[in-house]
Amino acid sequence: xxxxxxxxxxxxxxxSACIPxxxxxxxxxxxxxxxxxxxxxxxWITAVCFLALLVSGAEIVASHPRFYWGETGNDLxxxxxxxxxxxxxxxxxxxxxxxxxxxxxxxxxxxFQSAWVVVLTGLLYIISGLFxxxxxxxxxxxxxxxxxxxxxxxxxxxxxxxRSSESEVWSYNLLQRLTYLIVIFVLFPLVIWTGxxxxxxxxxxxxxxxxxxxxxxxxxxxxxxxxxxLVLFLLVHILMVWLAGFRSxxxxxxxxxxxxxxxxT
Amino acid sequence: MSDLSRRKVIIxxxxxxxxxxxxxxxxRIAQRYGLVPPDHGGIYGLGETLTYASxxxxxxxxxxxEFSRSQIxxxxxxxxxxxxxxxxxxxxxxxxxxxxxxxxxxxxxxxSFSLAQLKSYPSHSQITMLQCEEGWSYIAEWIGVxxxxxxxxxxxxxxxxxxxxxxxxxxxxxxIDMADALHPQTFLTYGMNGDELPVGNGGPLRLRVSRxxxxxxxxxxxxxxxxxxxxxxxxxxxxxxxxxxxxxYAGI
Numbered sequence: 001x002x003x004x005x006x007x008x009x010x011x012x013x014x015x016s017a018c019i020p021x022x023x024x025x026x027x028x029x030x031x032x033x034x035x036x037x038x039x040x041x042x043x044w045i046t047a048v049c050f051l052a053l054l055v056s057g058a059e060i061v062a063s064h065p066r067f068y069w070g071e072t073g074n075d076l077x078x079x080x081x082x083x084x085x086x087x088x089x090x091x092x093x094x095x096x097x098x099x100x101x102x103x104x105x106x107x108x109x110x111x112f113q114s115a116w117v118v119v120l121t122g123l124l125y126i127i128s129g130l131f132x133x134x135x136x137x138x139x140x141x142x143x144x145x146x147x148x149x150x151x152x153x154x155x156x157x158x159x160x161x162x163r164s165s166e167s168e169v170w171s172y173n174l175l176q177r178l179t180y181l182i183v184i185f186v187l188f189p190l191v192i193w194t195g196x197x198x199x200x201x202x203x204x205x206x207x208x209x210x211x212x213x214x215x216x217x218x219x220x221x222x223x224x225x226x227x228x229x230l231v232l233f234l235l236v237h238i239l240m241v242w243l244a245g246f247r248s249x250x251x252x253x254x255x256x257x258x259x260x261x262x263x264x265t
Numbered sequence: 266m267s268d269l270s271r272r273k274v275i276i277x278x279x280x281x282x283x284x285x286x287x288x289x290x291x292x293r294i295a296q297r298y299g300l301v302p303p304d305h306g307g308i309y310g311l312g313e314t315l316t317y318a319s320x321x322x323x324x325x326x327x328x329x330x331e332f333s334r335s336q337i338x339x340x341x342x343x344x345x346x347x348x349x350x351x352x353x354x355x356x357x358x359x360x361x362x363x364x365x366x367x368x369x370x371x372x373x374x375x376x377s378f379s380l381a382q383l384k385s386y387p388s389h390s391q392i393t394m395l396q397c398e399e400g401w402s403y404i405a406e407w408i409g410v411x412x413x414x415x416x417x418x419x420x421x422x423x424x425x426x427x428x429x430x431x432x433x434x435x436x437x438x439x440x441i442d443m444a445d446a447l448h449p450q451t452f453l454t455y456g457m458n459g460d461e462l463p464v465g466n467g468g469p470l471r472l473r474v475s476r477x478x479x480x481x482x483x484x485x486x487x488x489x490x491x492x493x494x495x496x497x498x499x500x501x502x503x504x505x506x507x508x509x510x511x512x513x514y515a516g517i
Contacts (some may be wrong), residue, residue: 071332072394074342074401089399091345103512104398106309112517113312152421201320201476202517204327213331216394216402227467 034170034252039134042125043253049118050234053112057227059107062086062100067224071215080221115195122188138172139181145174161243168244169258179233187230194223299426299442303495303503304513316515321444329450329475338403339457344466346484350494351431353485361469366453370429370491373420376499382433383453386410391450397479398515405466407473408456413447416491424493429504430472431488439483439504440495440513441474450475453486476514480506 035043060194065083066073073079075091086096088103109244129135144150154174172180196202197210241249252258293302300318304310349357355366367377389411396402412428428446431438445451452473455462461467467484474481497501503513 060398060400064397066400071336072338072404074338074403076342077338089345108398109309109312109510109512112316112512113309116315117310151284175385198396199320199517200329200394200478201324201327204329204476207330216396220400221341244396 001209020104033256034258035254035256036132038125038128038132038135038254040253042121045121046118046125049114049121050230052114053118054227056107056111056114059103060111061224063102064092065094066092067221068217069214069221070217073217115192119192122184126184135181139184141174141177141179141244145177150174169248179236183230187226189234191223191226191230194219194226198223208252266448275288275342277442283414302508302514303440303501305452309512313512313514316512316517320514320516323444324476325444327476329391332404333396334392334406335405337392337406341405341458341463342403342464343463344397344479347434347436347499349464350433357464364468364469364487366486366489368415368419368489368491370421370489371425371493372416372491373422374418376419378415380455381453382464383410383415383470384412384455388456389452390456391452391473391475393450393473393475395479395482397417406458407452407454407475408459408462408475409452409454409491411449412451412453413449416446419491421491422493425491426493427495427503428471429495429498430486432483433485433487437485437504438499439472439481440498441477441481445474446474446475476516478517480511481515497503510512 027039038251046071061083065085065087066075068077069080075093082094085094086098086100087094088100090099140209145154151174158175168176193209196206196215197213198216203210203216208220211215213222248258271510281428289371292301295314295318300314300315304318305314339444344441361380364380365377366383367375369375387410388408390408392404392406394402394404416428420438427440429438429440442452447451450473452475454467454471454473455469457463457466457468462471467482470486471482471484490498492498499505502508506515507513
């Protein structure tokens with residue numbers, strides 16, 4: 001079976017950036033492996049958890065849509081900013097004549113459960129990625145791309161909505177690599193940190209976690225903004241998948257397979 | 266089936282078996298060391314157990330952050346309170362002279378304390394933050410007697426695992442494990458910011474649990490029951506909070 005042959009070949013090669021040339025060396029191939037099983041499984045667990053965190057997080061914010069800077073904040077203290085939405089508590093001065101139903105119970109249960117699952121999934125992804133060379137091969141920018149010229153050229157070509165090149169079916173381009181690295185190694189650690197910094201028990205053991213952020217309410221405000229950044233990433237990510245070919249990219253992330261270049265042209 | 270895929274199947278099978286056995290062993294160890302919360306059932310049991318177990322291991326002796334006097338929230342904040350009962354109003358009219366805190370359950374000397382008796386213990390104070398799960402917070406000086414001192418006076422049995430505490434409002438009762446009950450910042454609080462504890466903040470008597478979210482610091486405390494099992498209380502989920510859809514452990 002040619003498929004099995006290709007799977008065998010690429011499981012030996014790994015998901016490295018040199019797959020395109022390797023694939024064309026096997027002319028009978030119809031489909032081949034783009035994402036490893038571990039990347040696909042952790043991707044979808046993360047996607048489900050992120051959606052759960054987003055919905056439950058929005059529910060929690062809705063009970064007190066006021067943000068502060070420093071250690072404390074309540075209805076009697078000035079805000080940094082307010083969200084123009086009604087609250088689930090009559091006590092909160094929102095300017096609306098009605099309150100939303102309080103959904104904090106299940107929202108908190110779901111928020112922390114999803115947080116645990118996504119953190120454990122992330123750990124599995126990071127540890128296995130270090131062992132398999134996933135970060136080195138698939139996410140670290142190529143040496144040739146490490147210049148301002150390459151960077152500005154990549155941005156310019158993106159702004160002109162140029163069609164992605166054939167090689168981008170097989171590996172990530174510079175902007176993708178940088179974005180994924182920022183999401184994985186900056187935004188996710190930040191959102192976990194600012195979340196833990198709101199926990200009274202956690203900061204009793206690790207007070208520096210909240211002190212360096214400027215206080216518990218600062219941590220809450222930062223948690224909100226990092227979450228917004230992750231939502232922005234999600235929207236752009238979905239848009240890019242759509243532009244690049246929704247069916248083929250979804251197939252690659254679900255089954256791990258993409259049509260080989262010879263087959264596509 | 267090629268050699269490689271057979272090897273994959275075997276490795277996956279072994280990993281799954283090891284994982285299942287590991288989870289089973291972890292559950293037994295967690296149960297033995299009191300790391301499983303009473304509301305561990307249901308679809309959110311995994312998250313609750315992981316949170317409670319990890320935070321209990323991390324925070325057994327840690328102290329809630331204390332603040333300077335200049336950081337006390339001004340003006341003082343008080344949350345909404347439920348309508349007060351006729352009984353409460355009667356006690357309030359008498360200056361709370363007849364307020365009683367009864368302590369029973371797994372103790373050698375069950376007792377009933379008046380506020381004056383509680384105030385006869387050396388008074389302690391802490392300037393700590395009360396944060397609501399909704400997102401707001403305030404810092405206040407809380408004055409009272411550490412619960413551990415009162416528990417020592419009534420001589421708690423060594424098998425005791427939890428302290429259940431009841432408000433004069435029958436809908437409101439909570440419980441904490443012994444790590445929190447004996448924690449030096451868990452106070453039977455009767456004063457705030459150098460004065461009496463206002464009714465709006467839980468006066469005359471509030472159990473302050475400083476390392477958990479505000480709803481664990483129950484107002485208008487009238488009874489403490491020391492126990493080794495929470496199964497007989499309410500629906501057996503540990504407190505009124507899980508019965509209303511909120512987590513029993515609120516360190517997060």
